Amino acid sequence: MTELKRFSVSLNKNLLKKFDRHIKTKKYPTRSKAISDLICRELVKEEWIKGKMVAGAVILVYDHHRREILNKLTDIQHDYHEIIVSSQHVHLDHHNCFEIVIVRGHPEKIQSLANKLKSAKGVKFASLTPATTGKEI
Ligand code: NI
Numbered sequence: 642m643t644e645l646k647r648f649s650v651s652l653n654k655n656l657l658k659k660f661d662r663h664i665k666t667k668k669y670p671t672r673s674k675a676i677s678d679l680i681c682r683e684l685v686k687e688e689w690i691k692g693k694m695v696a697g698a699v700i701l702v703y704d705h706h707r708r709e710i711l712n713k714l715t716d717i718q719h720d721y722h723e724i725i726v727s728s729q730h731v732h733l734d735h736h737n738c739f740e741i742v743i744v745r746g747h748p749e750k751i752q753s754l755a756n757k758l759k760s761a762k763g764v765k766f767a768s769l770t771p772a773t774t775g776k777e778i
Contacts, residue, residue: 650676685773689748693777696726698770699742699755706736707763714761718742721754737765745774 652660660675669675688695703710718725724746731739742758744751752769759767 681778684778688777689771692748694774695748696745696772696774697751700768701740701764702766703738703764704736705738710763717757724750
């Protein structure tokens, strides 16, 4: 188990008040958990900027009736097979598909894959959620 270290933080009174409101809204059990979450988010941002090995997910929503879209998305994913860990396809309704592509690798390569998927004709929604492999934090 990770060793915990206690430290004290001095904050502007109003800022702390706002932070406590934020903690309540987000249902954090303690200030420590909320602060730890903020720090981790910043460290993950840094991992992406510094080009470390990262993980993430690309979410796509598209109409599979659009001509050639399935082939196009498959071609793109094959070009990036070395960073794709897994993908899952869900049929939302008669027209719309929801796909989540889980990726692990260099941030630039992941961003490049996300951009290609995003710009494919017929994709209605695309987003990249940056995450971490967990090794650095
Ligand atoms: Ni589908």
